[in-house]
Amino acid sequence: MGKLVIGIIIVAVLVGVFAFSFNDSLDLSPSKNVKTNYNVALNGSNVSIVSNGSSSYLINLPDLTANLSIINVLNNSVNGSVQFLINYSITYKNIGNVASSNVTAFSGNSMSCNGGWGSGGGGSSQIPALNPNQIITYPTYKIMSCYGLWSANAMVDSTNALSELREDNNNANISISI
Numbered sequence: 586m587g588k589l590v591i592g593i594i595i596v597a598v599l600v601g602v603f604a605f606s607f608n609d610s611l612d613l614s615p616s617k618n619v620k621t622n623y624n625v626a627l628n629g630s631n632v633s634i635v636s637n638g639s640s641s642y643l644i645n646l647p648d649l650t651a652n653l654s655i656i657n658v659l660n661n662s663v664n665g666s667v668q669f670l671i672n673y674s675i676t677y678k679n680i681g682n683v684a685s686s687n688v689t690a691f692s693g694n695s696m697s698c699n700g701g702w703g704s705g706g707g708g709s710s711q712i713p714a715l716n717p718n719q720i721i722t723y724p725t726y727k728i729m730s731c732y733g734l735w736s737a738n739a740m741v742d743s744t745n746a747l748s749e750l751r752e753d754n755n756n757a758n759i760s761i762s763i
Contacts, residue, residue: 648681648750649688649715651739653759656724669729669763675739676722679715681750686714691743692723698731709743729763736760 656672675692679685693707712721729735739757742749749755 644750645683646681646748646750647679647683647685647715647717648754649685649741649747650678650680650754651690651741651757652676652678653737653739653757655759655761658761658763667729667731671727671729671735671761672724673726673737673759674722674724675737675757676720677712677715677739677741678720679717682717684714684716685747687711688742688747689744690739690741692725692737692739694727694735694737696727696729696731696733696735698733700731700733702731703733707738712741732763734760734762 652675654674654676656674659670659672661668661670675690677690688711689709690712691707691709693705695703695705697703715721727735727737737759741755743755745752
């Protein structure tokens with residue numbers, strides 16, 4: 586929710602900046618009754634501000650996303666022992682219209698076994714700067730030694746250091762029952 590509020594504030598400030606830059610000699614006296622219309626539109630990865638329906642101005646920002654995909658699950662159980670190999674990938678993409686800087690990413694996974702026990706772990710790392718539409722994928726795996734629920738999550742720009750077009754698409758979650 587906090588990222589959404591920050592995004593709204595950024596757009597509102599930008600609208601204010603454009604409003605004053607296009608009306609240098611704006612007379613706000615009551616007798617003039619001056620009106621100027623500004624519309625803000627999000628079109629895919631582009632945010633544009635339209636003044637009086639004629640001029641459009643593009644806001645240039647990166648927009649990082651996270652995605653998780655299960656590649657396969659291999660049953661390696663032998664002689665009554667339970668063991669599943671879960672191969673999955675973590676993908677980060679810049680769907681914005683300018684390059685991002687290096688940012689922090691976080692990923693983790695956990696398993697909750699039917700017998701009541703489980704485990705988990707994760708950590709943060711740096712990912713390189715991404716150009717518009719550039720993707721970076723990290724294949725990884727987890728060995729699950731019980732029947733139950735396995736879950737993973739990923740978050741890009743986990744420290745919220747990067748201003749983005751959207752702040753609400755930086756997280757991904759996935760789970761599978763075994």
